Amino acid sequence: MTTEAVLVVGAALFGIGVFGALSQQSFVMLMMGIELMINGSLLVLVAMWARAAGGSPDGQMLAIVFMTVMAVEMSLGFALITGVYRVRRADITEKLRKLKG
Amino acid sequence: MSPLLEVIAAAAAVAGLLAVGALALAIGDGVAGAVVAGRPIRVLPLLTAPVARAMLAARTGSTTTERPDGAGRAVAPALLAGLAALAMVLLPLGPGVALADPDTGFVVYSAAVAFVMIAVFLHGWSPNSTLPLHGAYRFGAVALSFQIPFLLAMLATALPAQSLSIVRIVEAQAGLWNVVREPLGLPIYLVVGLAVGFWGPLNLPDGDDLAGGTSAEDAGWARWLWQVARLSMLVAVAALGAAAFLGGYFGPILPGPLWVALKTGLLLAVMAGAQHLLARVRIERFVGVAWVLLVPLALLNVFVSGAFLL
Amino acid sequence: MTGALIDLSFAAFSLVAIVAGVRVFRTDSMVRAAFYLLASFAATGGIMVLLGAEFLGMVLILMMAGEMLVMAIVMVMYMMNPAGLNPMVMVHQPRTAVVAGVIAFLAIAGVGLSGEVPSRPAPDPAAATAELGRELLGNSMLVFQTAGVTLLATMVGAIAIAAPRGRHGDAAEGSEEPGLQPDEEASA
Incomplete structure (x- = not known):
């Protein structure tokens, strides 16, 4: 398991996430794409922590911050889905052509 | 001994422990039912009932539904049994004696409990049928509610040990068991344990009011496997509860592993009794109690546990 | 291993x-x-x-x-x-x-493979969990607390956005079936 191999896997996860976030119509699927992107970055971060930063504890701390970002993204995303559904009855991106509520 | 042999021996040991525990729970459940109903206890039929059920299951044909998710139906019971096995691997049987003792044993066990909801959801979703799907969504609501009380109740046991390793959590109870140190922990854990094994008053996903819920479309050996996996999960929850709250292998006179078995049996007896003495709880009431009552109580429990350490 | x-x-x-x-x-x-x-x-x-x-x-x-x-x-x-x-x-x-996905993958993987990754492996991975615990409640306590407050603010915000009664009116307003025509609102 070389460091480069882990970086390539992380990049692949990020690329898949970009593809998903751009191609999916459903809000939930779109969020899955964003999740995969954060997941890829998290993997790269942990690889760097373990192999290139001498295992300094700050690296793990940064990973915890990444996970916080993930949780914030999810909860606000779901709250926005709920809010948008209430106002627009929309469950796909195509139904949101204008920003005005 | 070669590593491969060691792995096989460990797997056999875990499977054996779970099988003995599940059989004991099935028999004990029958006995508790007879006692509560006031029926005479006839030893032989009660002892052979689980075997009879297994033989009946083997003779009954399986069913299929329209456009099911075949992989999901096959994976769900295996996943549930595998999670029970994963939890049992962490169980300390003596001082420093456990099949595996990762530094993060607590997190591994919590992940196993969290994945129970994936297994049950998969089991209810994959037949592509109404009643199982209802059961799956019910368990979704239940499982999301019990996660936080479970994590907090278990977390309080990690405080005196100053470690997330289950072996260390048991070692820290040499002088005083956690059930005394933090009296709120075990009741919360037991309530959650009933929900994790969807058993007795908290049998919401597989309840009779849904004609079997997530297993409504199962017949024959598939249904039997799911029941065995569910009993194994209950055994694992009771065993880890005995380790985390009742001091695991600590106890006078008798050898350590026997104490583990006795304490696990005690918790299983409480669960078997709950099955026959308590009525099934309505789902919205359980969700309300979990968020409004159990979460604050579990937090209080963490504070009390922390105060003991000051 | x-x-x-x-x-x-x-x-x-x-x-x-x-x-x-x-x-x-x-x-x-x-x-x-x-x-x-x-x-x-x-x-x-x-x-x-x-x-x-x-x-x-x-x-x-x-x-x-x-x-x-x-x-x-x-x-x-x-x-x-x-x-x-x-x-x-x-x-x-x-x-x-x-x-876009392929470009993102190639760009990131390219950077990862072409750059010089310094080799300073963690001295003792077994102590990582304990180190993280000390870091959380030691040097990085402020970061940890900030993450906690951020999550609290997120909870408050998410509930404010999703609550049944709020600046967007009653929950019942949105509880009907979505329209079958995607451009229903545009034509209305």
Whole structure:
């Protein structure tokens, strides 16, 4: 398991996430794409922590911050889905052509 | 001994422990039912009932539904049994004696409990049928509610040990068991344990009011496997509860592993009794109690546990 | 674990993470997509454990189990195909998205492979969990607390946005079926 191999896997996860976030119509699927992107970055971060930063504890701390970002993204995303559904009855991106509520 | 042999021996040991525990729970459940109903206890039929059920299951044909998710139906019971096995691997049987003792044993066990909801959801979703799907969504609501009380109740046991390793959590109870140190922990854990094994008053996903819920479309050996996996999960929850709250292998006179078995049996007896003495709880009431009552109580429990350490 | 076993596990986890990640967007049912996403995350958590970040990997797996279930519940509440066993295709601009994904992958992998990665491995991965604990309640306590306050603010904000009664009116207003025509509002 070389460091480069882990970086390539992380990049692949990020690329898949970009593809998903751009191609999916459903809000939930779109969020899955964003999740995969954060997941890829998290993997790269942990690889760097373990192999290139001498295992300094700050690296793990940064990973915890990444996970916080993930949780914030999810909860606000779901709250926005709920809010948008209430106002627009929309469950796909195509139904949101204008920003005005 | 070669590593491969060691792995096989460990797997056999875990499977054996779970099988003995599940059989004991099935028999004990029958006995508790007879006692509560006031029926005479006839030893032989009660002892052979689980075997009879297994033989009946083997003779009954399986069913299929329209456009099911075949992989999901096959994976769900295996996943549930595998999670029970994963939890049992962490169980300390003596001082420093456990099949595996990762530094993060607590997190591994919590992940196993969290994945129970994936297994049950998969089991209810994959037949592509109404009643199982209802059961799956019910368990979704239940499982999301019990996660936080479970994590907090278990977390309080990690405080005196100053470690997330289950072996260390048991070692820290040499002088005083956690059930005394933090009296709120075990009741919360037991309530959650009933929900994790969807058993007795908290049998919401597989309840009779849904004609079997997530297993409504199962017949024959598939249904039997799911029941065995569910009993194994209950055994694992009771065993880890005995380790985390009742001091695991600590106890006078008798050898350590026997104490583990006795304490696990005690918790299983409480669960078997709950099955026959308590009525099934309505789902919205359980969700309300979990968020409004159990979460604050579990937090209080963490504070009390922390105060003991000051 | 020996080196060969680690390499083998890494190959298996990577394969699961990537294949399941692709399947998330190539499957025809949202619930299956959620299961694939969970598989991808669990495999990534496995790689993190292999790298020595035992706590982070296990917490990621634990977190994602709950998240997958929340996704399933959101699908029941709002999506047109709640049980998710009926096939459907809900994709737009697929070609652009594929190109963008491939470019992102090539760019990041290129940077990762062309750059010089310093080799300073963690001295003792076994102590990582204890070190993280000391860091959380020691040097990085302010960061940790900030993360906690951020999560609290998120909870308050999410509830404010999603609450049944608020600046967007009653919950009952949105509780009807969504219109069948996508451009219903535009024509209204």
